[in-house]
Amino acid sequence: MTPVRRVDAVTPPALSSCEGSAESLLPADLVPGIDESTPWAYRTKRFRILSFDFALRTTDGDLGRYIDEAFDASAVNGEPTAWYSVIAWLEGRYSHQVFIGRSRLMSASWPSVVPRVLTWDVNRRAIDTGQASHLLLHAGAVARAGRGLLLPGAMEAGKTTLVAGLLRAGFYYLTDEAAAIDPESSRVEPFAKPLSLDCGSWPLFPDAKPQLIDRAVGYANEQWQVSPNSFRPCAVSSSVPVKYVVFPRYVAGAKTALRPVEATDALIRLLAQTFGFREQADRNVTALGRLVERTKQYELTVGDLARACEVLTELVESGDGEDAQAALRCFR
Amino acid sequence: MKADEIDDSFVPARAREVAAAEVEGETVIYHKLSETIHVLNPSATVVWGTLDGQQEVRTVALRLAQAYGVDEQEMVGQVTGIIREFGRQGLLEGVVADQDVVREIRLDLLRSVEVGGEVADE
Numbered sequence: 307m308t309p310v311r312r313v314d315a316v317t318p319p320a321l322s323s324c325e326g327s328a329e330s331l332l333p334a335d336l337v338p339g340i341d342e343s344t345p346w347a348y349r350t351k352r353f354r355i356l357s358f359d360f361a362l363r364t365t366d367g368d369l370g371r372y373i374d375e376a377f378d379a380s381a382v383n384g385e386p387t388a389w390y391s392v393i394a395w396l397e398g399r400y401s402h403q404v405f406i407g408r409s410r411l412m413s414a415s416w417p418s419v420v421p422r423v424l425t426w427d428v429n430r431r432a433i434d435t436g437q438a439s440h441l442l443l444h445a446g447a448v449a450r451a452g453r454g455l456l457l458p459g460a461m462e463a464g465k466t467t468l469v470a471g472l473l474r475a476g477f478y479y480l481t482d483e484a485a486a487i488d489p490e491s492s493r494v495e496p497f498a499k500p501l502s503l504d505c506g507s508w509p510l511f512p513d514a515k516p517q518l519i520d521r522a523v524g525y526a527n528e529q530w531q532v533s534p535n536s537f538r539p540c541a542v543s544s545s546v547p548v549k550y551v552v553f554p555r556y557v558a559g560a561k562t563a564l565r566p567v568e569a570t571d572a573l574i575r576l577l578a579q580t581f582g583f584r585e586q587a588d589r590n591v592t593a594l595g596r597l598v599e600r601t602k603q604y605e606l607t608v609g610d611l612a613r614a615c616e617v618l619t620e621l622v623e624s625g626d627g628e629d630a631q632a633a634l635r636c637f638r
Numbered sequence: 639m640k641a642d643e644i645d646d647s648f649v650p651a652r653a654r655e656v657a658a659a660e661v662e663g664e665t666v667i668y669h670k671l672s673e674t675i676h677v678l679n680p681s682a683t684v685v686w687g688t689l690d691g692q693q694e695v696r697t698v699a700l701r702l703a704q705a706y707g708v709d710e711q712e713m714v715g716q717v718t719g720i721i722r723e724f725g726r727q728g729l730l731e732g733v734v735a736d737q738d739v740v741r742e743i744r745l746d747l748l749r750s751v752e753v754g755g756e757v758a759d760e
Contacts, residue, residue, distance in 0.1 A: 569661040570677050577668065577675070587657045587670050595659025595666070 309381040338551035352386040353377045356436035361386035376500040376531035379542045421531050441593040442581040447480035447494050448472045449543035450622045454494045455550045458630035460577045466554040467507045475615040478543035479534035492600050495545045500531040515613035551603045560609035572603035641725030651691030651731040685692045
């Protein structure tokens with residue numbers, strides 16, 4: 307047996323949900339900026355995700371109400387540190403101008419890009435500012451019975467769909483995109499952004515349709531930004547210790563099955579899903595080692611969402627002991 | 639120094655550019671400069687744990703031979719071989735990595751299967 311072997315690549319994870327045409331992301335040179343005379347129609351509540359807090363003001367009340375509803379799980383009192391400003395329905399080529407502070411973030415050619423880019427930018431800033439204090443993994447995360455379940459996966463791994471299914475099955479929400487782990491305690495804290503549900507998942511969750519979508523349909527004709535509280539009230543968990551790490555793998559038509567993953571393989575997979583891994587490699591490797599030592603790791607082949615949710619419910623409810631093996635036997 | 643020149647009088651120390659974590663008896667090492675990942679099996683993990691930049695290979699090997707009840711000369715040979723392998727992979731201070739080995743690792747990384755395999759959005 308070779309004493310030293312190599313295994314996997316370290317490719318930094320990429321954030322989901324910032325698509326749209328390149329054209330729509332080009333800055334516009336000939337549109338007005340924001341000033342004291344801008345007729346704001348709506349100001350949202352203040353929201354905080356990790357240490358990034360913000361609010362949005364907009365000339366389109368429908369957009370403002372949509373954002374208020376989507377981010378309601380992260381609403382906090384007080385004055386925001388950062389303001390997003392959206393000027394809607396401009397003449398000519400661009401439909402919207404989006405600013406953060408007085409800097410132009412983007413010029414959109416059509417409305418649906420706006421909430422996606424806003425959510426993407428909030429994620430990015432929350433992750434950037436949160437890296438100093440947290441290990442941030444590209445992962446969904448939910449909780450049940452005080453036990454945290456991480457679902458690490460690359461973009462398009464079906465994390466959001468699985469998290470939404472688990473919410474519907476009674477789990478509490480922590481995130482669908484970036485799991486914030488305390489490096490010392492391995493507790494996962496809420497990163498309560500809205501769930502970004504692509505249109506392919508809408509038939510699975512018709513009840514999650516944002517209430518205001520009919521008035522703001524242009525903002526959500528490709529992706530819904532869904533509050534976790536739309537699944538049920540008070541759906542966001544407080545900080546919990548991570549007990550399980552499950553790598554989901556969606557395979558159309560496959561039998562849904564859970565199998566254990568070796569600790570070193572789990573660590574390497576997690577390493578590849580760590581935001582800003584290189585910048586704090588020493589801390590992150592140590593924190594991932596602790597996380598793996600304190601958790602059980604599995605890979606879940608997802609062929610059927612409802613079945614996958616049953617498997618994970620059984621796993622988490624079986625607790626920390628040998629009963630976890632029962633879940634494996636049940637669904638093997 | 640080249641890895642092949644390491645003998646039992648060598649005093650090995652871990653490279654400064656590595657970050658490591660031990661889980662369930664194995665060790666995962668990330669090399670910050672080459673951006674490679676190395677996994678040590680339990681035997682190599684034991685040897686890795688002794689690298690403090692102060693003890694000769696022979697001293698380490700004799701202690702391990704005593705602890706595990708293994709023939710001393712056999713253990714010196716095994717430990718020297720493992721430490722040479724550390725050196726070839728760029729994990730030791732003052733030992734030039736074998737670029738062919740590192741290149742091979744990097745090539746393997748490029749070919750490696752992405753986490754999740756055939757993943758699709760549901």
